[in-house]
Amino acid sequence: PEEQEELLQLFRNAPGDFKNLILGHYGRLPVGWPDEWVYKSTFGDEWQEKIKERKETSPLEAIPDENLDILRKQLETELGRPATEEEFILYLMHPKDAIDFIKFREKYGDAPLxxxxxxxxxxxxxxxxxxxxxxxxxxxxxxxxxxxxxxxxxxxxxxxxxxxxxxxxxxTPKAKKEEIRKAVRPNEIGAPISGTVWRIGNPKRGALNPGDIVHKGEEIANLESMKMENPIIAPFDAQIVEICVKLNQRVEEGQLLFVLQPIETTKIEEPEVKIENLPH
CATH class of the missing domain: 3.10.600.10 (pyruvate carboxylase f1077a mutant domain)
Known part of the structure; x- marks a missing residue:
């Protein structure tokens, strides 16, 4: 009897989480439900009524399926750019904290680490x-x-x-806010994502300057975002009229990077030689 009484006092002051656990609020226990004395110890005279409240099904079964496409779109709207798989998984687990964390990491990079x-x-x-x-x-x-x-x-x-x-x-906060120019015309090249300009030019040619000629498919700059390189490619043969950003400058999606002047290619026609004009 003394041992029995000692056992009944064991869970008398159990916290709410423990009570929810043995009542199945977190799902059925993998090894089955505990013995009756555990319920007597935890709930006292109400233990039999509490057992009747015990849930046999997992609460996960009552949660409707989420539309992952909609959730990804919500995240990308918040970030203003495509999300990586790592960011999306983090968002699924901790929606608000994930957005705060991602924006903090975008602003400060790995500096805190x-x-x-x-x-x-x-x-x-x-x-x-x-x-x-x-x-x-x-x-x-x-x-x-x-x-x-x-x-x-x-x-x-x-x-x-x-x-x-x-x-x-x-x-500083006293500085005048600069207006961000956007790429709106066909000859204006904008940033495809938000990031940092870490190269203007390409490894083969080196740095580019206004007046230089670039060719279709040639890398003219590179943006770094979340440790990933994002090359900016010339969409046509052109001469650089203006470079609108500087190295290490932070840019946002759609911001104007280059103004290009397309190079017109004209076909030079060969003079037609008529047979009758040839000397005999």
Missing amino acids: VLPTKVWREGLKKPGDKVEFEYEGKPYCIELVSIGAESDGVIHVVLKVNNKTRVFEVR
């Missing part, structure tokens, strides 16, 4: 401060050279990245 927490949170504060880290198997060193004064809401920051000096433009 590779930078020391102190540098990520506080940055490099004074000239000479530096941080060293490894990214995709390659070592990097970033050193702060100078921070310029604010002018019209823009601050120029000079950094040394692996001993190469680079200037970055930082726009």
Whole structure:
């Protein structure tokens, strides 16, 4: 009797999740239902009534099937671009958190993962401060050279990245919002997705400049988005009239990248030679 009484006290203060578990609210237990004394311990005098409430079917059977095409479209509308399989699976499990996470990753990339927490949170504060880290198997060193004064809401920051000096433009809330030009005409090339311009030109020719001639099918730029390369291809033979973006610039889908002038190809006709005009 003492042992029995001790067992009956075992689950007297069991949490709600445990009660839901043995009542089948999360589905039937793989090894079957527990012995009656577990219900007596958990629910006291009401244990028999509670057993009657026990569900034999899985709650998953009552959930209607989702239309995955509609859900994918919802995600891509939210992101403003096609979603990867990884992003879509994450969205199916945690819809709101997934969107926040993806947008955070688009904005900051892998910086929170590779930078020391102190540098990520506080940055490099004074000239000479530096941080060293490894990214995709390659070592990097970033050193702060100078921070310029604010002018019209823009601050120029000079950094040394692996001993190469680079200037970055930082726009504060006071900066005037620049109007984003969109590609609307047939001779205007727009960004197919949102991303970062990491190359203007191609490995074979190098950098391209206004006035250069490009040929149909030739890569004229490359956008990086979610660690994937997205080449921009010339749709026809043309001369570059204007390059509307800079290296490392963040662009959005549809933003104007190039203005091209199609090259007219005219067929040169051979002069017709008549037999009667030939000398005898």
